[in-house]
Amino acid sequence: MNPIDPGLRVEQFDYDLPPELIAQVPLDDRDASRLLVVERSTSRVHHDAVRNLPALLRAGDLVVVNNTRVFAGRLRGRRATGGKVEFLLLRREEGRWLALAKPAKRLDVGETVTLTAEDPVHVGRSTARVLTSLGEGLVEIALSDHVEAHLESVGAMPLPPYVRERLANHERYQTVYATELGSAAAPTAGLHMTQCLLEDLRGTGINVGYATLHVGLDTFRPVTVERVADHVIHREWCEIGPELAEQIVETRRHGGRVIAIGTTTARTLETFGAKGGDGLAGGWAGWTDIFITPGYRWTVVDGMLTNFHLPRSTLLMMVSAFAGSELVRTAYERAIAERYRFYSFGDAMLIL
Numbered sequence: 321m322n323p324i325d326p327g328l329r330v331e332q333f334d335y336d337l338p339p340e341l342i343a344q345v346p347l348d349d350r351d352a353s354r355l356l357v358v359e360r361s362t363s364r365v366h367h368d369a370v371r372n373l374p375a376l377l378r379a380g381d382l383v384v385v386n387n388t389r390v391f392a393g394r395l396r397g398r399r400a401t402g403g404k405v406e407f408l409l410l411r412r413e414e415g416r417w418l419a420l421a422k423p424a425k426r427l428d429v430g431e432t433v434t435l436t437a438e439d440p441v442h443v444g445r446s447t448a449r450v451l452t453s454l455g456e457g458l459v460e461i462a463l464s465d466h467v468e469a470h471l472e473s474v475g476a477m478p479l480p481p482y483v484r485e486r487l488a489n490h491e492r493y494q495t496v497y498a499t500e501l502g503s504a505a506a507p508t509a510g511l512h513m514t515q516c517l518l519e520d521l522r523g524t525g526i527n528v529g530y531a532t533l534h535v536g537l538d539t540f541r542p543v544t545v546e547r548v549a550d551h552v553i554h555r556e557w558c559e560i561g562p563e564l565a566e567q568i569v570e571t572r573r574h575g576g577r578v579i580a581i582g583t584t585t586a587r588t589l590e591t592f593g594a595k596g597g598d599g600l601a602g603g604w605a606g607w608t609d610i611f612i613t614p615g616y617r618w619t620v621v622d623g624m625l626t627n628f629h630l631p632r633s634t635l636l637m638m639v640s641a642f643a644g645s646e647l648v649r650t651a652y653e654r655a656i657a658e659r660y661r662f663y664s665f666g667d668a669m670l671i672l
Contacts, residue, residue: 322402322616328548333640334631335652343371343665344485350514352395354660354667354669355625358651360643365651370512370668379525380576381623382567386507387530389498392475395419395448395467397435399426405433407448407461408478410504410536411557416451416460420493420537422456433469435478437474442466444451446474457538472556478504480664486646493664502534507625508664509582527576529567533558533584533608538562543632548613553634558588559605568620577622577672583635586621586642587612593619612638628655628662643671 347353351371359364368376393409405427410418421427427450435446445466452460467474473489477490487493495510497518519526536654545551560568568589580586591608592600597619611634624642629635640648643665651669658666 322612324549324551324611324613325615326547327609328613328615330543330546330551331631333633333636335353335649337631337656337662340664341656341659341666342482343661343667344483345487346511346665350496350512351517353512354657356651356660356667356669358643358647358669358671360647360671361645363650365647368670370625371517373517373670374520374524374526376670376672377521377524377579377623378577379449380527380571381579382527382571382576383512383521383530383579383581384529384531384585384589385495385497385513385581386495386533386588387495387499388507388532388534390477390494390502390503390505390506390535391501392472392477393419393479393504394476395434395474396437396476397446397448401432405672407433407459407476408504411502411534416462416535416576417460418454419461420457420459421450421459421461424453424459427453427459429453430618433640435474438638442470442474446470463620478543480505482663483665488647492498497530497533500534502597504537504541505535505545506664507533507535507582509585509625509668511665512625512668513581518590527567527571529538529564531558531560531564531585531588533588535584538634543634548637551611551634553609553611553665555607555609556584556587557606558591558608559603560592560600561605562587562601565592565600565603568592572598578620579623580621581625583624583626583638586624586626586638589620590618611619616641618642623670624668625668627664627668628660628666629654630663639669639671
């Protein structure tokens with residue numbers, strides 16, 4: 321594990337973003353987004369489009385995507401007193417859910433909240449019982465059997481708080497290859513990919529592999545400390561199967577590059593590398609708490625396609641670790657000047 325530079329300050333990853341650049345809705349065509357291409361070897365920054373990705377990569381490269389699927393984890397309800405409560409489900413373990421509660425301080429351990437749902441058939445049979453209060457808004461809850469069986473109907477899609485527009489089609493917050501249910505948020509770089517684009521990649525000799533990382537708490541939790549080293553990163557479950565492990569080995573053997581679609585994929589690949597990488601022919605699955613910040617030594621990822629991230633976020637720290645803080649700052653300044661769209665439904669950046 322690479323040690324975190326004790327001198328790194330969270331304020332080094334801050335920037336000013338005009339609010340109107342925060343994308344509120346996705347584009348009609350997933351791959352129509354603009355693409356800012358950042359070349360690490362030359363520090364060149366230039367403009368392109370996501371749909372041109374096959375021309376920007378090389379035959380023999382391996383593009384790796386995250387096939388996690390978002391569950392409808394935003395639950396709204398009322399206490400016996402009539403007060404409103406909202407839960408954001410993060411992950412399920414041993415019959416209980418870890419969740420962010422709002423307002424958490426008013427909830428009592430043992431209290432039962434009656435959940436609401438748009439479909440009246442679920443009214444009265446959906447409850448959540450508070451089992452444990454963990455502080456900082458985190459609670460453990462038990463959902464009634466009815467909710468567990470009908471979560472997609474009772475819960476709502478957990479869009480980020482900065483997206484205020486209603487999403488007409490919930491599948492636009494899922495990737496086209498989302499198959500493994502278990503994520504509290506979408507791996508948003510993957511929202512740009514289409515089946516046609518994936519086929520175009522394969523048609524030019526670029527391989528496509530599938531990893532899994534179920535996005536968890538750090539997507540929602542802001543960094544509140546002053547020193548980066550003082551931030552506690554939360555764990556997320558991830559997996560690289562035998563097929564992808566073999567693809568990585570073969571790509572390396574033939575001089576190709578491993579291109580991560582998104583920071584969640586990059587985190588999964590680097591966890592795999594830290595666990596043994598090429599020596600893990602059967603793949604690997606488990607929890608990761610890897611915290612990638614500037615100074616990190618990359619072992620697997622050679623390129624990354626990623627969205628533009630929030631200021632002071634762990635994701636911006638990871639991107640800065642990959643491309644260098646100064647080059648990332650230059651790229652973000654260019655993107656703002658050129659009116660790129662930011663965050664989950666925004667444009668993208670390709671770092672090579």
